Amino acid sequence: MLPTVSTIPLRHMASGDVLSLQVYKFIGAHPGKKVYIQSNLHGAEIVGNAVIHQLIEFLQAVNDTDLLGEIWLVPVCNPMGTNARSHIFSSGRYCVYEAKDWNRIFWDYEKDTDDLLAFANSQINFDPKVVRRNYLTAIKQKFDKLLEKIHSPSGSPYTQRFSSKLQSLSLDADYLIDLHSHTNQGLNYLYFFRNREESAKYFLLQFGIQLDTYDGDAFDEAFIKPWLALEECFKQLGREMRFDVEAWTLELGTGMQMNPDSVEKGIRGVKNYLAQKGVLRISGFPIESTSHEMSLKLKTVVKKYYAPTGGMIQSRVELGNSVKAGERLYQVLNFNKEGKLPTVIDVSAEEDGLVYDLCSNQAVNEGEFVLAIIG
Structure with a gap:
């Protein structure tokens, strides 16, 4: 045809x-x-x-x-x-x-x-x-x-x-x-x-x-x-x-x-x-x-995570992994212009879920998207 x-x-x-x-x-x-x-x-x-x-x-x-x-x-x-x-x-x-x-x-x-x-x-x-x-x-x-x-x-x-x-x-x-x-x-x-x-x-x-x-x-x-x-x-x-x-x-x-x-x-x-x-x-x-x-979920159960501060994303959970509430999702390597040493900030999951979306750029400004979890 x-x-x-x-x-x-x-x-x-x-x-x-x-x-x-x-x-x-x-x-x-x-x-x-x-x-x-x-x-x-x-x-x-x-x-x-x-x-x-x-x-x-x-x-x-x-x-x-x-x-x-x-x-x-x-x-x-x-x-x-x-x-x-x-x-x-x-x-x-x-x-x-x-x-x-x-x-x-x-x-x-x-x-x-x-x-x-x-x-x-x-x-x-x-x-x-x-x-x-x-x-x-x-x-x-x-x-x-x-x-x-x-x-x-x-x-x-x-x-x-x-x-x-x-x-x-x-x-x-x-x-x-x-x-x-x-x-x-x-x-x-x-x-x-x-x-x-x-x-x-x-x-x-x-x-x-x-x-x-x-x-x-x-x-x-x-x-x-x-x-x-x-x-x-x-x-x-x-x-x-x-x-x-x-x-x-x-x-x-x-x-x-x-x-x-x-x-x-x-x-x-x-x-x-x-x-x-x-x-x-x-x-x-x-x-x-x-x-x-096939798992069917509501859009309203999606939880997006945004960078709490600017820096570099490291030790991030992998795409497709299931996580538990309280488990570390990623770290932000935070630099400053205040004469202080760099700091590492842990970001943990607020609830259980599946990591289904990750940002491609691991250098983030404050408030930029990092990942999304569906419960």
Whole structure:
């Protein structure tokens, strides 16, 4: 099966060059779900590009009769971020011109409407498929109005133009997968949303973090938040409604690295998820996920540690280690300009947990991130 490849102009630069997106669309012989997968929204988080490359190669060997629906793949989805450099380091987490995180700029329909409960009430007796179709129409109508403002004669900031491009590709998807990694050093896991715990296990990762608090500005949040809100409205009206709409952010290891283990876990998890959801019929999948031990945690149990003073980090606990409350996490070798000898400060864990995120730079100023633990 060969993909349809389309190139979408993204930004015209002062130099005359044009930055673009490239979308690979695999269309099955049978109708079904739409899956949207993108990578590299943050500049240093490149491992997802290898996952998408392997997916492209894999899907070319799949018969179109074994794909129910369609899969859209968008690697290197943020060329501005990917190309950003500070000396030899790939930063690209922020749009420096507007001082915004590239993954905190997306349009949230729920914030742009005030009649969700009334809409739910008007659909209370409808079949879920009809409700989904009607709701998606309402979302698209509001999105079209947003596009009119963005492309008005007065223009709009680039982050709005960029975010609207990605959202226009993914707005009508059923399943959305945003491939990230840590800008620092990190483990392989995913972020997920309420009532999607069972599907989270399909990715076969070590653990998942449920976003029990979020503002809707991140890519996955903006996609699924309106559907979660509508489910809640139906619940208030006395009807349980669960839409088959899911959004995931996979965090695959360390930034600025194409780590083979993270790539392998990413491609294996995505294949298994697509097979479990009935999108792909492929040999070896789905893998029975009930036997897979996956720890599911709430985002609110994450504890981040910041340097109490400036200095050099030493004797730090290793990534992936479990720690107990009171156990030393790291030391700060602190220098001063007061005519005194250097001091070493111990920092201990406030509670039990797993070390899943470490800063790459072991020279820290006071108040800078050092590591994160999930309990």
